[in-house]
Amino acid sequence: MNKGFNSAVNKAGVKPSCFVAGTLVMAVAGMVAIEKIKSGDKVISTDPETFETAEKRVLETYIREDSKLIHLVINGEEIITTETPPFYVKNQGFIKAGELIVGDELLDVNGNVLLVENFDVELTDEPTTVYNFQVEDFHTYHVGKCRLLVHNANCNQEKPVLPKYDGKTTEGVMVTPDGKQISFKSGNSSTPSYPQYKAQSASHVEGKAALYMRENGINEATVFHNNPNGTCGFCDRQVPALLPKGAKLTVVPPSNSVANNVRAIPVPKTYIGNSTVPKIK
Template identity: 45%
Template sequence: MNANGVEVVSYAYDAWGKVLSVSGSLSSTVGAVNPFRYRGYYYDVETGWYYLNARYYDPNVGRFLSPDTILGANGGLQGYNLFAYCNNNPVMFADPSGMCIYGTFSDFQFICNDFSADGHCLKCGQQWSNAYIKSLFDSKGLPDYVDPILKNRYWALNSCKIQQQTAKLRAKARAATEPIQKAYAEEMSTVLCFVAGTAVKAEEGDRAIEEIKVGDRVWSYSPETGETALKQVTRTFVNETDRLVRLIVNGEEILTTPEHPFYVPHSVDERASDWGLGSGWLRAADLRAGDVLYLLDGSSAIVESVEQILLDVPVTVYNFEVEHFHSYFVSPSGLLVHNTCPDENQKIIQKWGKDYKKTGISENDAMALWELAVEYNVPGHAPGYDSYKYGYHMKIYNYHINIIS
């Protein structure tokens, strides 16, 4: 619009942001060079791409040109597609940061999916969401659609109450999921492994990780004491994954799972804040070119590149537990990495499941718990859950049998 509020340029887009047409009295001048287009994203006229602050997006293919920097941040399986835009649902979501999507009516989804003000579940669910969308298109007030739906339900709302309660209800939803998120960050790391053929610094020299057996001795290091010593392998683990990180260090390729901690002794930034392993331990997926890693001989090596890989077919990966120091060295150069205890992680998940069976669990937490159980190889059945039963409590069935039995 011009200074008088008259429209001089108009753009038409498809659902993915591709420019279909430019019209208006200034379409050939201002319209051609205007840098802010679809959803207010910055538009590069020369390439036809949008810049979403963290990375470029190509509306012609509906994909980002570089991988997401926060794996799984968008929730569900779509969150692990590192190049997908808005979980492949551009109608209902936007991604102005290039890292995390938000929904058109996310406030209402939080309320409908989790709670009502008095602790009872709102039975309207999808109907309420649809009513909200319909009210946007029809330009009618929320009360015209919301009140009839909620009448004779647990709680009747008007538009004022909606505004007053939204913040409170979202706070409740965050509080309900906080135990899982906090415990996940502080007590757990996922099954951490390397592909077959990865060299491990053992007592007799370099050995492929898949050949390491219980009782073998490998070189280990304690950042707390500065001691390097041969330590015994107490357990070995074999898993599968379809996600890997390719690191290039000293010209050597290391293929590991994204969560495996590497030791960066001088790292003090936020990347290490959620590990609970002490300062300096960074996930492979969080490493950056230029990071300095610790080597067996006490020297350092610089990370040359970091690449995340999604595989079509899962590959077998290996890990083991080391007594006392819980660390070992990999690759011909001898990079220091941490080890974890997957069985302990499984026990934590099982305990959570039993606790939640007694206290009740929301749909969101139930699915989050199941996803963790899958990730940590907790044996049992396929996922599933019943509907809400009187408020916050939920009956669960067909979850991993070792979680709820």
């Protein structure tokens, strides 16, 4: 067992997403059983917004146990998983395995629609060992012979405690790889502020985090925020321009984020910096 991972999950109160041994994963080297995937391997990953498919590196692998399993039959193939792995459903987004229904339209690596043909729940007498891993950038991979698009949600990050969104001010916490936490609030009067930037994104949590990273030489970080409306389209366009070139900022929305479908769950979004502008003077 990966003790560090499990202790973080227990403190956060979040059950991670996992698949049983033997579940095939679409890796660059071919179809590989999930229990044989290791850090540094490259898998085929798909951006759920643009549907760009690329080779992405496995950052970490996880092992745990669970006594509740979901049996799905898709295109004649059985996939066995815990109840939390998010599967991509056409026109709806990522939906947890335990909330899928017969007839849901899943997507394969080529964007083809595959139907959920059967759904069963199994409660085992003894815990079953299950597996998952974290993928860089897109945070997705493809499972089964039919190569279904799934998300590596709830891997290993413990979410900071944030106040409930008051409808006006977004609050967020940026966590750096060394564990440092920096708090931000939306609004021009919040600290830190960047009056040099007149763009709206400079007053948003995501923009402030990006600018903080640029000013402090931080190349990778994760921001957790409390706004259920998620990241705005303006930030989607501007945050990469605010980040230093090559830097990565992952934004994690709250669990109650608005989605197109009530079953859909919010998933992290990673921005890659493309700015070559020097630090603000």
